[in-house]
Amino acid sequence: MNLISTETEVTTTITNKYETKYPYLTVIETIINDNKPHYSVKGEGPHRSRLCFISDNFYEYISKKNPWTYEDWDDLFINKFDSIEELFDLINNDKFVFLYSSGHIIFDHNKRILPYAKTFDYIGTVFNNEVSNLNELLEYLRNHDWVVNKDEIKIENIPYYNCSEDYNEYIKVTILPSREVYENIYNENKDRSGHWSTKMDDYVVGYKLNDEFDPMGLLKFKK
Numbered sequence: 368m369n370l371i372s373t374e375t376e377v378t379t380t381i382t383n384k385y386e387t388k389y390p391y392l393t394v395i396e397t398i399i400n401d402n403k404p405h406y407s408v409k410g411e412g413p414h415r416s417r418l419c420f421i422s423d424n425f426y427e428y429i430s431k432k433n434p435w436t437y438e439d440w441d442d443l444f445i446n447k448f449d450s451i452e453e454l455f456d457l458i459n460n461d462k463f464v465f466l467y468s469s470g471h472i473i474f475d476h477n478k479r480i481l482p483y484a485k486t487f488d489y490i491g492t493v494f495n496n497e498v499s500n501l502n503e504l505l506e507y508l509r510n511h512d513w514v515v516n517k518d519e520i521k522i523e524n525i526p527y528y529n530c531s532e533d534y535n536e537y538i539k540v541t542i543l544p545s546r547e548v549y550e551n552i553y554n555e556n557k558d559r560s561g562h563w564s565t566k567m568d569d570y571v572v573g574y575k576l577n578d579e580f581d582p583m584g585l586l587k588f589k590k
Contacts, residue, residue: 385451387458389476392418394454406448408458412465412474413557420445420463429483430543431515435471470564472553482549484515485568489525489537492572493585497534504588508540513583515541544571548582 383396392410399405410418425443428434434443445462448454457463464481465474473481489495494504501522509517525535544552552570556563573585 385455387455389458391478392458394451394458396451404451406451406454408454412467412478413480414467414470414472416465416467416472416474418463419466420457425464429473429481431484431541433483433485434473467564470562472564472567480550480553482544482546484541484543485571486539486541487568487572488539489529489534492537493589494540494572495525495534495537497531498590499585499588500590501536501538504585505538507584507588508538511583513542513544515543542571542583544582552582 379400381398383398385394385396387394389410392408395407395409397405397407408418412418422443422445428439428443432438434440445457448457461476463476465478466472467474473483475481487494493499495501505520505522508514508520511517514520520538520540522536522538524530525537549567549571552567556566556570559566570580571582573581573583
């Protein structure tokens with residue numbers, strides 16, 4: 368066995384860390400063998416939520432639609448940075464949020480929970496004629512500050528495969544709760560065991576329909 372040659376390749380990695388105006392975010396620049404730098408940001412939000420940089424229309428979008436449908440996901444977030452200046456520009460202009468994917472929760476750049484619009488139909492809600500008086504409820508929702516689609520809502524028929532004699536009509540409504548109330552709901556539930564985030568919607572729309580918590584004022588329409 369004759370050795371022809373031996374080649375040794377040395378990889379040089381340079382890692383630079385930069386502080387930001389937020390003590391919980393650090394920009395990391397990695398350069399391998401003088402190649403183009405790679406940039407990342409170290410930092411996470413509540414419940415180990417991950418940092419994501421957002422597009423200019425993010426806040427307008429979530430005020431009208433639920434981002435967790437993933438319908439326009441790629442248009443809402445920025446995943447590539449051509450320079451460290453571009454990355455710092457996003458950070459300095461507060462163009463980032465923290466996403467808690469397991470619970471479909473969003474936190475802003477200050478780690479405060481963000482409400483976003485959600486659409487409710489007849490399943491597991493108060494917006495059906497089995498639970499509520501829909502005619503009166505409809506007029507009330509058309510004047511409610513939290514209702515996003517107040518000019519479009521109407522009483523509709525529940526599909527035949529899900530309806531019954533006393534459960535055959537509903538209102539499809541999109542709701543954006545106030546930040547103060549949503550934050551209060553979060554603070555009351557965040558330390559609960561189990562899937563606490565699934566209870567957020569229940570409290571927003573008064574699913575339990577009790578006197579303890581009825582932020583939208585729906586209790587009076589209960590049958």
